[in-house]
Amino acid sequence: MILSGTQILSRSLVQGLLNTSLQLQPCGIDLTLRQISLWSTPATIDFSNANRKAAKTSILQFEDKITLKPGSYLIDFNETVKVPRNCMASVFPRSSLWRSGVGISAGVVDAGYQGAMGALMDVRNPLGVVLYKDAKLAQIVFEELGEMVDGYKGVYQGAGCSVGRDGDEVGM
Numbered sequence: 001m002i003l004s005g006t007q008i009l010s011r012s013l014v015q016g017l018l019n020t021s022l023q024l025q026p027c028g029i030d031l032t033l034r035q036i037s038l039w040s041t042p043a044t045i046d047f048s049n050a051n052r053k054a055a056k057t058s059i060l061q062f063e064d065k066i067t068l069k070p071g072s073y074l075i076d077f078n079e080t081v082k083v084p085r086n087c088m089a090s091v092f093p094r095s096s097l098w099r100s101g102v103g104i105s106a107g108v109v110d111a112g113y114q115g116a117m118g119a120l121m122d123v124r125n126p127l128g129v130v131l132y133k134d135a136k137l138a139q140i141v142f143e144e145l146g147e148m149v150d151g152y153k154g155v156y157q158g159a160g161c162s163v164g165r166d167g168d169e170v171g172m
């Protein structure tokens with residue numbers, strides 16, 4: 001069952017909202033832009049995480065708004081989540097974004113994860129995009145699982161931002 005935006009709020013699954021009435025949606029909660037980063041080194045990804053090496057990033061500084069050229073960016077949202085062990089979440093781009101030639105991609109937000117939210121933003125509009133600080137970019141949707149699970153135990157648990165981390169999975 002997909003949780004309504006009101007259920008998400010009443011269960012405090014998303015924290016740090018800037019304006020509840022403007023971010024509440026029928027099927028989820030809007031996520032807003034906190035920061036944008038670019039990758040400055042390559043990453044290494046393997047099966048066991050024995051050779052994992054996170055890519056380094058640098059934050060793009062801006063005050064009120066920023067113009068982004070076509071390309072890929074790592075974005076962080078203002079909001080954080082606390083996903084119960086009987087739920088999972090997905091992040092989708094707002095329609096105004098993809099209608100403007102900009103995509104958002106994010107992985108599954110596992111049951112039990114708590115912390116920062118981020119995503120890959122892909123600007124495909126050949127003329128770029130102008131983004132304002134705190135722009136509503138994505139919507140997070142929660143689904144209840146059929147059972148309680150052990151929950152996420154990875155290195156991103158409790159993260160303050162979406163920048164990659166090195167190291168083995170915790171508890172694996």
